[in-house]
Amino acid sequence: MTSNQRKENSSKTAEKILAVARKVFAEHGYNGTHMDEIATRANVNKATLYYQIGDKDTLYANVIHQVIGNVAQDIVRAVAEARTPEEKLKAYIACIAQAVDKNPEIPPIMMREIASGGVNLPRLVVEDFVSVIATLMGILEEGTKKGIFIETIPFLIHMMILGSILLYKGSLPIKDRQTWLPASIRNKDKKIKGNIANEVAKLILRAVKKSRV
Amino acid sequence: MTSNQRKENSSKTAEKILAVARKVFAEHGYNGTHMDEIATRANVNKATLYYQIGDKDTLYANVIHQVIGNVAQDIVRAVAEARTPEEKLKAYIACIAQAVDKNPEIPPIMMREIASGGVNLPRLVVEDFVSVIATLMGILEEGTKKGIFIETIPFLIHMMILGSILLYKGSLPIKDRQTWLPASIRNKDKKIKGNIANEVAKLILRAVKKSRV
DNA sequence: GGTCAGTTTAACTACATGGTTAAATTAATC
DNA sequence: GATTAATTTAACCATGTAGTTAAACTGACC
Missing domain, CATH: 1.10.357.10 (Tetracycline Repressor, domain 2)
Structure with missing residues (x-):
């Protein structure tokens, strides 16, 4: 097992991404939402987004689950x-x-x-x-x-x-x-x-x- | 003033496009709808679509107006x-x-x-x-x-x-x-x-x- | 201070999609 | 049957976007 601070930071960024994704998906819908916008608004590199969560479908599924x-x-x-x-x-x-x-x-x-x-x-x-x-x-x-x-x-x-x-x-x-x-x-x-x-x-x-x- | 048959045919294709667009927009929403799909399902070349109606926004506005x-x-x-x-x-x-x-x-x-x-x-x-x-x-x-x-x-x-x-x-x-x-x-x-x-x-x-x- | 796993980054790729163009086709009018 | 204007077509272009990669960074542990 490795560091804790790393994990905390990491899960923080994941949460931030989720929170932003939630908003953006609500604003523009699935097709109207762009991964770049989520990344930008979450102050995160797009690759980080993919590293932390996965592709667009996965992200959306997460949001849906979290929301309803x-x-x-x-x-x-x-x-x-x-x-x-x-x-x-x-x-x-x-x-x-x-x-x-x-x-x-x-x-x-x-x-x-x-x-x-x-x-x-x-x-x-x-x-x-x-x-x-x-x-x-x-x-x-x-x-x-x-x-x-x-x-x-x-x-x-x-x-x-x-x-x-x-x-x-x-x-x-x-x-x-x-x-x-x-x-x-x-x-x-x-x-x-x-x-x-x-x-x-x-x-x-x-x-x-x-x-x- | 020119032919009538031409105009009839032309307006027929326009109507066909509108009818198909209506369905497709209803199925996939604005962002989820692709001009190619509309053209294909209407059996019409994409350029014809643009010639007859105009860009995506115009088409959507037409549909909206027609529908509600x-x-x-x-x-x-x-x-x-x-x-x-x-x-x-x-x-x-x-x-x-x-x-x-x-x-x-x-x-x-x-x-x-x-x-x-x-x-x-x-x-x-x-x-x-x-x-x-x-x-x-x-x-x-x-x-x-x-x-x-x-x-x-x-x-x-x-x-x-x-x-x-x-x-x-x-x-x-x-x-x-x-x-x-x-x-x-x-x-x-x-x-x-x-x-x-x-x-x-x-x-x-x-x-x-x-x-x- | 060196190593190592976890994390972030800039740059890139592949592809899809909205929109265009110039040439071909059609049918009415002479 | 030549002309002409409306219409249709195949091929093309530019751009935007989902997803990748290889390198750089970070901080804990020895």
């Missing part, structure tokens, strides 16, 4: 901790919103990934998605059986939740950039900035719950 | 024809769903466009979006004033509607491709195939309407 790998487990855990279907559904939504809040690279990357039919998605990640949807199906079924929820199409509900959050968050840059956009549209939702989870949860629950109290 | 240029006007018109806020909201949703049904290139292209912050969107198209959202704001405000709807965040509602449809439609290829996906997820929503408009409308109205009859 853990969300699934979070969701499953958070849902398990909640008691009623209603609480579970709230936890489900909060988890997704929180994940997106924590790393804003999720919307662009996921939307592009869906757009391209998930060609670049590692099997492991797809399996994560499956477990997430399965969780939601469980929640909805339980709710329906208990007479709390109406009958629904789980896959659609999931896309409604995910779509709301992804598109809402993902559109903020456009909205902010288009300075000539009518103020009525730009300002109307300032009040909920950063926390749409509650609003989405409210709407989804209203849509799904049978009786209103 | 007319939807906005459709929505505004359809909404204007409806009477009550509830009917208007239904028309709004039906219009979007119908547009997506008619050309399945919308989801991938729009999602990627949002993902990249709308950098490639012609101003005209952005203006169309604005008019759409403005329309929805009108509907929601009217409904709220009349005491039919609860108070909401229009921009979020729009993203909820659009997100549901885009992600649902856009994810079908993935779902279908992943043959190893649990049958419970794959089949659960066979019944609504091709017509999620009603389902989305039902859910959104449940979410937004004040009293339930």
